[in-house]
Amino acid sequence: MQLLQKDIIIVGGGGAGLRAAIAAAEAAPGLQVALLSKVYPMRSHTVAAEGGAAAVTLAEDSLAGHFQDTISGSDWLAEQNVVDYFVQHAYQELVQLERWGCPWSRKADGTVQVRRFGGMKTERTWFAADKTGFHILHTLFQTSLRYPTINRFDEYFVIDLLVVEQQIAGVLAIHFKTGQLVQIQAKSVILATGGAGRVFHYNTNGGIVTGDGMALAYRHGVALRDMEFVQYHPTGLPGSGILITEACRGEGGILLNKDGYRYLQDYDLGPVTPAGQPKNNYMELGPRDKLSQAFWQQQKLGLTADYQGHAVVYLDLRHLGSQHLTQRLPFICELAKAYVNIDPANSPIPIRPAVHYTMGGILTDINCHTSIAGLFAVGECASVGLHGANRLGSNSLSELLVFGKVAGEQAAALAQQTSLVPVSAIMAQSKHQQTSISSLFGNSSESMVAIRTEMTQAMEQGCGIYRDNNGMQRCLTSLHNLKSRYARLTVSDSSKVYNSALLQHVELGFSLDVAEAICRSALARTESRGAHQRLDEGMTTRNDRDFLQHSLALRQADGSTAISWQAVTITSLPPTERRYGAAAHSPANSNISQLKAAQEKGLQHE
Amino acid sequence: MNKTISISRYNPEQDSQPQLQTYQVVSEHSTSVLDALLQVQQQDPSLSLRWSCRMAICGSCGVMINGIPKLGCKTFVRDYPEQLVISPLAHFAVEKDLIVDMSPFLQHLSAVKPYLINAEKSLQPHKQTPAQLAKYQQFANCINCGLCYSACPQFGLNPEFIGPAAITLAQRYNLDSRDQGKAVRMPQLNSKNGVWACTFVGFCSEVCPKKVDPAAAVNQGKVASASDFIISMFTP
Numbered sequence: 001m002q003l004l005q006k007d008i009i010i011v012g013g014g015g016a017g018l019r020a021a022i023a024a025a026e027a028a029p030g031l032q033v034a035l036l037s038k039v040y041p042m043r044s045h046t047v048a049a050e051g052g053a054a055a056v057t058l059a060e061d062s063l064a065g066h067f068q069d070t071i072s073g074s075d076w077l078a079e080q081n082v083v084d085y086f087v088q089h090a091y092q093e094l095v096q097l098e099r100w101g102c103p104w105s106r107k108a109d110g111t112v113q114v115r116r117f118g119g120m121k122t123e124r125t126w127f128a129a130d131k132t133g134f135h136i137l138h139t140l141f142q143t144s145l146r147y148p149t150i151n152r153f154d155e156y157f158v159i160d161l162l163v164v165e166q167q168i169a170g171v172l173a174i175h176f177k178t179g180q181l182v183q184i185q186a187k188s189v190i191l192a193t194g195g196a197g198r199v200f201h202y203n204t205n206g207g208i209v210t211g212d213g214m215a216l217a218y219r220h221g222v223a224l225r226d227m228e229f230v231q232y233h234p235t236g237l238p239g240s241g242i243l244i245t246e247a248c249r250g251e252g253g254i255l256l257n258k259d260g261y262r263y264l265q266d267y268d269l270g271p272v273t274p275a276g277q278p279k280n281n282y283m284e285l286g287p288r289d290k291l292s293q294a295f296w297q298q299q300k301l302g303l304t305a306d307y308q309g310h311a312v313v314y315l316d317l318r319h320l321g322s323q324h325l326t327q328r329l330p331f332i333c334e335l336a337k338a339y340v341n342i343d344p345a346n347s348p349i350p351i352r353p354a355v356h357y358t359m360g361g362i363l364t365d366i367n368c369h370t371s372i373a374g375l376f377a378v379g380e381c382a383s384v385g386l387h388g389a390n391r392l393g394s395n396s397l398s399e400l401l402v403f404g405k406v407a408g409e410q411a412a413a414l415a416q417q418t419s420l421v422p423v424s425a426i427m428a429q430s431k432h433q434q435t436s437i438s439s440l441f442g443n444s445s446e447s448m449v450a451i452r453t454e455m456t457q458a459m460e461q462g463c464g465i466y467r468d469n470n471g472m473q474r475c476l477t478s479l480h481n482l483k484s485r486y487a488r489l490t491v492s493d494s495s496k497v498y499n500s501a502l503l504q505h506v507e508l509g510f511s512l513d514v515a516e517a518i519c520r521s522a523l524a525r526t527e528s529r530g531a532h533q534r535l536d537e538g539m540t541t542r543n544d545r546d547f548l549q550h551s552l553a554l555r556q557a558d559g560s561t562a563i564s565w566q567a568v569t570i571t572s573l574p575p576t577e578r579r580y581g582a583a584a585h586s587p588a589n590s591n592i593s594q595l596k597a598a599q600e601k602g603l604q605h606e
Numbered sequence: 607m608n609k610t611i612s613i614s615r616y617n618p619e620q621d622s623q624p625q626l627q628t629y630q631v632v633s634e635h636s637t638s639v640l641d642a643l644l645q646v647q648q649q650d651p652s653l654s655l656r657w658s659c660r661m662a663i664c665g666s667c668g669v670m671i672n673g674i675p676k677l678g679c680k681t682f683v684r685d686y687p688e689q690l691v692i693s694p695l696a697h698f699a700v701e702k703d704l705i706v707d708m709s710p711f712l713q714h715l716s717a718v719k720p721y722l723i724n725a726e727k728s729l730q731p732h733k734q735t736p737a738q739l740a741k742y743q744q745f746a747n748c749i750n751c752g753l754c755y756s757a758c759p760q761f762g763l764n765p766e767f768i769g770p771a772a773i774t775l776a777q778r779y780n781l782d783s784r785d786q787g788k789a790v791r792m793p794q795l796n797s798k799n800g801v802w803a804c805t806f807v808g809f810c811s812e813v814c815p816k817k818v819d820p821a822a823a824v825n826q827g828k829v830a831s832a833s834d835f836i837i838s839m840f841t842p
Contacts (some may be wrong), residue, residue, distance in 0.1 A: 039656070040708065042750050043664045098731040101722030101782060103739060103746050110733030135746065142720045142775075154712075177701065179825055204656035239636060242661045308636075335661060338680055339636065449648045493652040495619050498702040499649035 001434060002175075003184040003415035003423070007152065007415045009171055010408075012214060013041030015133070015397065015546060016379030017192035018140035019404025020411065030411040033150045036173055036182055038157040038208060038503070041141045045194050045206045046400065047135025050245035050331060052125035053397035055090035061122040063087045070574050073119045073287050074388025075227065075530035077546065079325055082366050082385040082572040086395075086402050093401035093403035102139040103128050105328075110541065115328075116250040117394045119287035119361045119580070121280050125394040130245050130331045136397060147578045149258050156182065156214070159506055160433050161375065162426040166454050168374035169421035172433050176503065179496030181437065183430045185423060187415035188374040190407050191217060191362060199372050199515045200355035200463075201456035204236050204243040210507040211382035211514035217362045218513055223552040225383040225566070226360035227514070229521035229531045231391055232465050234291035236354030237339055238310035244332055244351055247395040248317055249284035251328050252276040255291070256314040257298050257349060258305035259415075263313070267294040269581040276319045281525050286580045287530040289390040292353040298464045307340075307350040308330040314348035321345065353465060357396065357549070360385040360529065362554035363552065368407035374414055378407040383415040385551075385569070389530020440505060442490040448501070451482050451489065451506050458482070459515055463522050468535040472523045483559075486512055524551055524563040544575050609633040609683055611642055613653070614693035615703055624690065624700060633683040635663065636645055639692060640667050640678035643704070655704040665749035666757070668695050669704050675756035677815045696756040697765070713754050714768040718776035723787025738783040741823050745778035748818045754810035761802050767803040770810040772822035777823040780830065792834050801827040 008019045008024050017603050021035050037044065056066045065499050066087040071078050098104055098112065105113045105127050117125040128135035133283055144150050152348040154177040162169040162183070170185035193213025197205030213371050218224050234255075249255075254275050257263045269286040284291075294425060295313060304311040317325060317332075322345040325333055329344070336349050337341045351384045363375035364370050370377055377509065378384070379400050386399055455478075463474020493501040527532050527543035549565040556562050579586070609631050616624035629649065631642045640657055642684040647653045657667040660679045667678040670693045674684065683690065698706035754770035755761045761769045776795055780788045795801050804824045 039658060039664075039666065039711070040750075043656075043666045045658070046666075047664045047749075048659050048661060094731065095729060095731050098730070099722070101779065101784065104731075106734055106736050106739055108736060110735040110738070112731055131663070131747070134749070138746075138750075145716050145719075145724075147722055206660065206664060207789060210657045240660060261698050273793065331663070448651065491651075495617055495652065496703075497618055497653040498705050500647070500654045504651075573831075 002180055004182060004184045005420060006034040006184055007184045008033045009184055009189045009413050010035045010192060011171060011189065011190035011383070012044070012194060012379070013037030013039070013152070013401035014044030014192060014194055014379065015046035015136055015140060016404040016407070018137070018144050019401050020190050020192060020378060020408035021150045022140065022144055022147065022349055023405040023408025024412040027151050027409045028416055029149060031149060031412060031415055034153055034501040035150055036153040036156040036158055036171070036185065038155065038171050038176070040154050041152070042138055043208070044137060045209050046133045048204070048206060048243060048396055050126035050130045050243060051247035051250065052115060052132045052394045053094055053095045053118060053136065053401070054117065054120065054125050054392070054394040055398055056087060057091060057112065057124050057126070058122060061124055064201050065122055066124060068573060069120050070386070070392060072578050073390055073392040075390055075542065075578055076390030076544070076575040077529065077550065077568055078383025079366070079569045082575060083569055084398065084571065085366060086386055089402045090398040093398065093405065097136060097139055097401065100139050100143045102135050105129060107363065115247060116278055116280055116285055117392070118246050118249065118291070119281065119392040120394070123280070125250065130247050130329045133397060157436070157503055157506070158216065160429070161220055162215050162429055163372055164181065164421045164425045164454055166372055167421060168372055169426045172430050174502070176498055179499055181434055183426070185426070186418050187418045187420060188411035190411050191375070191377040191378045192404070192407070196511065196514045197355045197358065197359040199456060199459050199511045199518070200230070201460040202236065202241045203355040204241050205355070206232055207446040210511045212507065212510045213377065214362055215510035215513040217370060217377060218553070218555050219376070220372060221555065222372060222375070223363040224517045225363040225550050225552055225555050226361060226388070226521070227358070227517045227553050228525050228551060229359035229387070229389045230290035230355055230463065230518060230532050231288055231359060232353035232355040233356035234288055234295060234353050234579065235315055235351040236356070237335070238282050238307045238312050238350050238352050240339060241354035242339055243356070244315060244335065244349060245329070246288070248332060250278065250331060251324070252278045252320055253284065253315050253317045255284055256316055257303040258313070263298050263303065264291065264294055267297065268579070268583055271582055280599055281584060282581050287390055287392060290580065293533060295353050305350070312350040312351060312352045316348040317344040317350045319350065320415050335455070344558065357391055359389065359391050365545045368403055369410060374418065376407045376411050378403045384537065389532060403418065423498050440502065441494040443492055446489040448489060448505060448508060451485055452511070454478065455512060455515055456478045459518070463519055466533045466535050467508045467522055469523070472519055476516070476519050476523065479512065479519060483516070508551050518564055520561040521551040521553050548575060607633050609642070609690070610713055611646070612689070612691045613646060613704070615653070616700055617702060624693070630717045631683070638679050639669070639671055639676070639681045639683060639690070642683050643678060643692065654702045661799070663749060665751035668724070668751045669693065670696055670752050670756065671810045675753035675813045677751060679754070680815055685731045697762040698752070698755070698759070708752060710765055711755060711769070711771070714772040715775060717768060718772050719787060720779060720783050722777040722779060722782065723790065724763065724784055724829060725786065728781055734783055741783070742778045742781035744818055745774045745781070745823050747816050748774055749816055751815065753815065754820050757809040757813040759807055760805055764799070764803060766799045768799055770824060773801055773827050774818060774820040774823035777827055792831065795827050796831045801831050805817055
């Protein structure tokens, strides 16, 4: 085992991890930062984000507007103090990216262009064509090369956190290239490992998105918050789930069922807006949860079409014209051509919802600090409290930046005040893990592929767009069976160099833990809110009396999950009915406009 | 449809050199080469490869397909009715099976100072017109997959050549209206392992899966390097 010492460890080299690394390096140039990633940083899944990053930009927009859209989008389960901090700092972070060279799309006068996005009442989404995540990630990666104190550990896979009496002491990782175990001590550790979309069968996520960081923290007793809220993106390609960005609808794309009917008008999102004249918060620019639910309803009614065995509806971009598509949505044109052999200028794209994002994650406070001293979490793996029951598209790229900076600065400040936990206190834990890893090798009758496939199918069937008690109970039973089979599973390949089988084995263990936390949290929430919709009698609507609360999934000593509840922080926007389309302007919601006026006074650009 | 594919296998702990091994996969119309490799990995978990996004943006899954560098996820089995041979990217040291040592590539990228150099401190965004953006936008689309290095005969002969992607990245910043760092990047581009090592075969641009056209970047780099040299002759 190799033994190393650093000041700060960051696990994950995506947008959040890189932003945190840069913030830490700038805040404390004397500290050594170790940036561990199981892939080269520019392979991280931030790369696949397409549509954009939100921040209040136009003169006619307001911080209160972004605040209100995010809270309403979250179905009132966002932490309002966190949303407040977020909307106040998002703009400066996008400008920071601009100062670092991000190629944001521009207006003719050279100022930054913004586009419409679902659930946002004003255009406020910055974009770099339709490869915004790619450009943010590469800009951050390239900028990180300026800082000599950022020490990259590419293709190092963290298998455990080292914790002594609720104090972080470091991490234990496998160097993929050599198979060697590496123990790195540090004064603070930031988890920035991304989401867990791969626990579902149909997803937009890369193969690496297996919930690693969530499971690492959960196994050490940190709560996972709001795990029942899993976002289905309404427009993934059939079969593969490859993401077709919401920006298609922001630019004016429309959704059609098999009869060519714009079915969203039947789900409280109308009236119909003319094709090519999108209107914020109407029809195709409703929030993702509502749109995915509308697909499910259409499927039940037999109004979806079939594409090679998959139920689909159509995303029609033809009226936007070839030139506009090439300029604004070049990647979508490339993807549609490569994966469904369609030119969007000539034919509608078959699409269906696919799991995209985990709203929940590792519980942190507004400083990204977890319940373990010195352990931070940020980005999709974390639940800082921004998204609640449903994330609005383009809020998460801004989140990576705003809270990546917070996490980096907080971790640096803490590392400057503390010293390393003595190595003697952690060696036993490291040795124990070393023994566990070496005992994995051998031959068994269980198949990793079978367990993984059955897990993703069980989650799809039990914890999908709509859920009921029986389905979730069956899912939970399956997960328990799969966990016992996993305990008997061995790794047949005992080689050291680039042992993919070993990595996938450990990842599967992480995924199974996260899957159980999702299913248990979903069972416990006996109401419908945001992305969590139940079909059981008496549970089909929002129930603020009992469930205006966050779920907390805590691992018990026997390995099971217990659910407890945490109050939601509400500062200025008390819960009202969540409405889109024309319904949003009905008298019942007039208290929102009054509140908006009150908030404008309290929320101003810094 | 069943399809036979050949994969180059190499385990440095056992084998003296890579060997082709054949496998049967089920291929449908939409089956990519990456899908086929993952099917093989299900049969034989010891197969090692890099992959993640499946949508040609993360740059992980570059391999040689019948001797041509390609992304596995954007190449389809249906287009290879005859033989289909998959081997690791050329011109890089093979670590195991389809995994190569990418560290020379990363070193070359880092060497050209690929970040915006601008001493001005401001909290306001720069202005940049669509025309100014268009000057470098294409070069900013490089996904760092490394295919152009496998296509480049010069990199094959001289691994110190900084190569197409690094030169493209240098040009991406040199051409950015917000950047002031050209002077510090030019010595690297002017050096014997910089733009002049390129013999303009142009295969790098042919294999680029994102139409970045690194050959054009190298050529522009040569023009910049030449004018840099001429200016230096007349500057005391």
